[in-house]
Amino acid sequence: MSQHKTPPFGVRVNREVTKRTTKSGAVRYPARARWTDPRTGKRAQAKDTFESVDAANAWLDTLEDSARTGIDRTQLLEAYIEQLGERWARSIDPTSTYDPYSAGLRKRVIPTLGHVPVGMITTGLIDRAIDQWELEFGASTVKNTVAALVLILDEAVRDNLLDRNPAKNRSRRKTAGRTETPTEVMNPRDFALPDVATLDRLVAALVEAGGHRSWGDAVTVLATTAVRISECAGLTVADIHFDDGLIWVKRQTYPGRGGLITKETKGRRKRPVPIIDQLRPTLERLTEGRDPEARLIVGPRGGVVTTASLRRATDWDAVVKKLGLAGLDRHALRHTALTWMADSEVPLHMLQRVAGHTDPAVTQRYLHPDHQALTAVGDAFSTWWAQNGPTATPSGNVVNLADRRKKRP
Numbered sequence: 001m002s003q004h005k006t007p008p009f010g011v012r013v014n015r016e017v018t019k020r021t022t023k024s025g026a027v028r029y030p031a032r033a034r035w036t037d038p039r040t041g042k043r044a045q046a047k048d049t050f051e052s053v054d055a056a057n058a059w060l061d062t063l064e065d066s067a068r069t070g071i072d073r074t075q076l077l078e079a080y081i082e083q084l085g086e087r088w089a090r091s092i093d094p095t096s097t098y099d100p101y102s103a104g105l106r107k108r109v110i111p112t113l114g115h116v117p118v119g120m121i122t123t124g125l126i127d128r129a130i131d132q133w134e135l136e137f138g139a140s141t142v143k144n145t146v147a148a149l150v151l152i153l154d155e156a157v158r159d160n161l162l163d164r165n166p167a168k169n170r171s172r173r174k175t176a177g178r179t180e181t182p183t184e185v186m187n188p189r190d191f192a193l194p195d196v197a198t199l200d201r202l203v204a205a206l207v208e209a210g211g212h213r214s215w216g217d218a219v220t221v222l223a224t225t226a227v228r229i230s231e232c233a234g235l236t237v238a239d240i241h242f243d244d245g246l247i248w249v250k251r252q253t254y255p256g257r258g259g260l261i262t263k264e265t266k267g268r269r270k271r272p273v274p275i276i277d278q279l280r281p282t283l284e285r286l287t288e289g290r291d292p293e294a295r296l297i298v299g300p301r302g303g304v305v306t307t308a309s310l311r312r313a314t315d316w317d318a319v320v321k322k323l324g325l326a327g328l329d330r331h332a333l334r335h336t337a338l339t340w341m342a343d344s345e346v347p348l349h350m351l352q353r354v355a356g357h358t359d360p361a362v363t364q365r366y367l368h369p370d371h372q373a374l375t376a377v378g379d380a381f382s383t384w385w386a387q388n389g390p391t392a393t394p395s396g397n398v399v400n401l402a403d404r405r406k407k408r409p
Helices: 053-069 077-084 098-113 124-134 140-157 196-210 213-226 227-233 280-287 308-316 314-323 334-344 350-354 360-367 371-388 401-407
Strands: 014-017 028-035 043-050 245-251 251-256 259-264 269-275 390-391 398-400
Touching: 014 053, 028 334, 043 053, 077 098, 077 140, 098 124, 098 140, 124 140, 124 334, 196 213, 196 308, 196 314, 213 280, 213 308, 213 334, 227 251, 227 308, 251 269, 269 350, 308 314, 334 350, 350 360
Parallel strands: none
Antiparallel strands: 014 028, 028 043, 245 269, 251 259, 390 398
């Protein structure tokens, strides 16, 4: 569909659809809308060609609607995004969320959907766009892209270009981003390291590859405390309380617009995390004789250890692939700590507090028992049933064993 003139508000639109057969035998439907410009008194028109008469009439309907309401539903999405400016970003965090959302609009939404009139964007069209993005990009990239599109189309609904937002809930589809693992079997436990020995190998390999022990220190803290890497970067020497055996997580530091951003934690409240014995020697080394306000972990040049710097400095992807852990990312270390805590029978409410989750259902995913634990549950239930539950007699009648024991002489 080509870009074209739109009739001004209040004019009467004359419409016309004709049928034309091309030399190759294909049938096309040229459509034309004509009106008189109220400012100049001259005749004006818009025309386009379609593959069906219904499509032609739908296009003419949008032009008549534009003249009747003053709202141009035929405006292309790219032009609408440009017209909005920063209005779509009013509700998001400019220090962290804006950049990935804006990149999603520039690099994916506009190239894929920018040529489509806003009023013709449908859920099916968005689904096909997401299908294409999922072949090329990871889950978080697709999620950020769809989230940005939702904000744009929310504005289109407010401007009466759309009756409803067709992008709502599309990021909750069964698949999200490039993955070879079925979503229904994926849970946080699936991303955890298998054992402590594997963690030790990972730490040693990263220190060797990066040429500095700060990279290993960061990984050790992440895998033993379940803090996010941005929260790890935000820790100071004063946050380590050896007497209480606690680390106080109060802030996060990450790259944002204009440089590093330090602000409250994701849950906007500080929380304590226990210091396990195996972590204590590392923390003692990192805090001994240092300024209380100094960052707990810094890189070889004194910089903040972020997920990007850790990945680049250690050639992370190559290291984890060599260790047989291809696809492991930095956030998997948080999954590792929470999974191992759950396996050590930390109660759900305490695990939720350590993780900083507001919803216990999110934390509960770490509690899924393995098959051996399920078998043990079955054995215990079988034992209880044999002692207290009903059982079938040879005649097929059901009796309660406890009652039968009471009737014995």
